[in-house]
Amino acid sequence: xxxxxxxxxxxxxxxxxxxxxxxxxxxxxxxxxxxxxxxxxxxxxxxxxxxxxxxxxxxxxxxxxxxxxxxxxxxxxxxxxxxxxxxxxxxxxxxxxxxxxxxxxxxxxxxxxxxxxxxxxxxxxxxxxxxxxxxxxxxxxxxxxxxxxxxxxxxxxxxxxxxxxxxxxxxxxxxxxxxxxxxxxxxxxxxxxxxxxxxxxxxxxxxxxxxxxxxxxxxxxxxxxxxxxxxxxxxxxxxxxxxxxxxxxxxxxxxxxxxxxxxxxxxxxxxxxxxxxxxxxxxxxxxxxxxxxxxxxxxxxxxxxxxxxxxxxxxxxxxxxxxx
Amino acid sequence: xxxxxxxxxxxxxxxxxxxxxxxxxxxxxxxxxxxxxxxxxxxxxxxxxxxxxxxxxxxxxxxxxxxxxxxxxxxxxxxxxxxxxxxxxxxxxxxxxxxxxxxxxxxxxxxxxxxxxxxxxxxxxxxxxxxxxxxxxxxxxxxxxxxxxxxxxxxxxxxxxxxxxxxxxxxxxxxxxxxxxxxxxxxxxxxxxxxxxxxxxxxxxxxxxxxxxxxxxxxxxxxxxxxxxxxxxxxxxxxxxxxxxxxxxxxxxxxxxxxxxxxxxxxxxxxxxxxxxxxxxxxxxxxxxxxxxxxxxxxxxxxxxxxxxxxxxxxxxxxxxxxxxx
Numbered sequence: 252x253x254x255x256x257x258x259x260x261x262x263x264x265x266x267x268x269x270x271x272x273x274x275x276x277x278x279x280x281x282x283x284x285x286x287x288x289x290x291x292x293x294x295x296x297x298x299x300x301x302x303x304x305x306x307x308x309x310x311x312x313x314x315x316x317x318x319x320x321x322x323x324x325x326x327x328x329x330x331x332x333x334x335x336x337x338x339x340x341x342x343x344x345x346x347x348x349x350x351x352x353x354x355x356x357x358x359x360x361x362x363x364x365x366x367x368x369x370x371x372x373x374x375x376x377x378x379x380x381x382x383x384x385x386x387x388x389x390x391x392x393x394x395x396x397x398x399x400x401x402x403x404x405x406x407x408x409x410x411x412x413x414x415x416x417x418x419x420x421x422x423x424x425x426x427x428x429x430x431x432x433x434x435x436x437x438x439x440x441x442x443x444x445x446x447x448x449x450x451x452x453x454x455x456x457x458x459x460x461x462x463x464x465x466x467x468x469x470x471x472x473x474x475x476x477x478x479x480x481x482x483x484x485x486x487x488x489x490x491x492x493x494x495x496x497x498x499x500x501x502x503x504x505x506x507x508x509x510x511x512x513x514x515x516x517x518x519x520x521x522x523x524x525x526x527x528x529x530x531x532x533x534x535x536x537x538x539x540x541x542x543x544x545x546x547x548x549x550x551x552x553x554x555x556x557x558x559x560x561x562x563x564x565x566x567x568x569x570x571x572x573x574x575x
Numbered sequence: 576x577x578x579x580x581x582x583x584x585x586x587x588x589x590x591x592x593x594x595x596x597x598x599x600x601x602x603x604x605x606x607x608x609x610x611x612x613x614x615x616x617x618x619x620x621x622x623x624x625x626x627x628x629x630x631x632x633x634x635x636x637x638x639x640x641x642x643x644x645x646x647x648x649x650x651x652x653x654x655x656x657x658x659x660x661x662x663x664x665x666x667x668x669x670x671x672x673x674x675x676x677x678x679x680x681x682x683x684x685x686x687x688x689x690x691x692x693x694x695x696x697x698x699x700x701x702x703x704x705x706x707x708x709x710x711x712x713x714x715x716x717x718x719x720x721x722x723x724x725x726x727x728x729x730x731x732x733x734x735x736x737x738x739x740x741x742x743x744x745x746x747x748x749x750x751x752x753x754x755x756x757x758x759x760x761x762x763x764x765x766x767x768x769x770x771x772x773x774x775x776x777x778x779x780x781x782x783x784x785x786x787x788x789x790x791x792x793x794x795x796x797x798x799x800x801x802x803x804x805x806x807x808x809x810x811x812x813x814x815x816x817x818x819x820x821x822x823x824x825x826x827x828x829x830x831x832x833x834x835x836x837x838x839x840x841x842x843x844x845x846x847x848x849x850x851x852x853x854x855x856x857x858x859x860x861x862x863x864x865x866x867x868x869x870x871x872x873x874x875x876x877x878x879x880x881x882x883x884x885x886x887x888x889x890x891x892x893x894x895x896x897x898x899x900x901x
Binding site: 377379464465466468470472473474475476479483484487488490510518532569570571 | 629631633635650659660661662663664665668669672673677678679680681682690691692695726728739744813
């Protein structure tokens, strides 16, 4: 008898331990490990991010150091990826640009994801007048011309930044440069504030059709609160479309950043971003093709990886695809 | 004192084509441990009645216009959302028609089964899982310890309905509302599921409201039966009475429409005509246009449920006036 009880006790303990680790994401990860392309993409993305973050510390040339004696040089032992039209080291600019681009991609997407998913889920789930009101607001923002909207946001926030700076200086005597850092944060905010609209629409549509499903009725009949239904039952069910749309949003956001920087609203030289580098490179495509080639390659590689990762995640998140 | 007392429940749907009177002045009661059947054809208001009790009617377009449903002293129709949440899933549970769609495809069976326990009884996870495993074993799922970690799509329809029953019964509710729980299942599984509900009911002393359009199933399963037609209850009585001594022409017509062995070779009886359009006001008895006994009084005067003999109520004016016998 004795050994039997201990062994059943052990299995129970094992079960409990297994329980604690069980979650949608853990299951998804177990499933995604089997998808080679997705895992490879994760590795590629990790390598690109890590080199962008830590790479610049090991470089001889800084991204802003100009050298007019070495303008638009081809790749050499000294400048591995050549120099741009002001003689700045291209490798250093690409890595630094990677920081900015990846950050914009991640932060702006996260902003749009959070707002969009919550907004869409609430609108779709509550329905009725609230839904109508919320979606009309989305329509109105949608209807605003994007550039004007962003310029407006930027101007307002620039003033606010200066105001904060002055206030800090006067009341605490702190000298800060809020306004200049503000620019970058603003860029994230502005892009996120525009990108969430589509996400909200997609999620609302999905939730509207899910809401009619019997399992949501079953949840209500079991006495679950709205909050619990939204976070535990609705959102996991819309993760598939969300993930796919997110992987499309990240590149879109990076391109938007390039566009805004081109207008003089986003990243300003001597800072760099991939969008900016590609734009500059395309202007000198015939004389110095490497200026376009390398940032373009890196950008494409990142976008490809994101797409494969998105596909893999979508499949992994759906329990029906598992074959174990 | 009955466990649940429904008085004058009226639920309307305000659609673009007018007001659909889905449930009209329905009153009934359920005692502790009792099984009440609600039968009627599609659109007769069986499900809407029960959805109204749980306030599961989508509002808008639906609206509970009037009435009360006193469950153990609390009016389910007028109590606060918070009070209702405490009753739903804890004291009143529900099983749905289609087991294929009534479980969340993204969560393991385990996570869904323990949810009522986590919410209503503040059980810790390990205990809840243990109880869930026991619950699954009770509904006859073998190897429950491992199967509990499956996803719904790995289960068959019958097994999913078993899971739904386990989920509904895990908090030992006082009332179980079963909305056509066997309609989507094949016949052998149907019998098992009915057996199972019966067993769970006995073990916990749960009262059951059993909605079905399958007269045979109701006959074998329920203590009392409400027959509904066009949003109203037309007859209420003990099961035997309803089947052997119908006191409403609609009920009699229903009984006649059942295929039975001893009428082999004869054409199966069907009720002529169609159920009325509930978005138009009905004068008189809703069944009058299809009724073989209908007289002028039926078409002009609304019919109300009245006692015919002890425990047997009928809404047929002519039977109440003893003008006809069935």
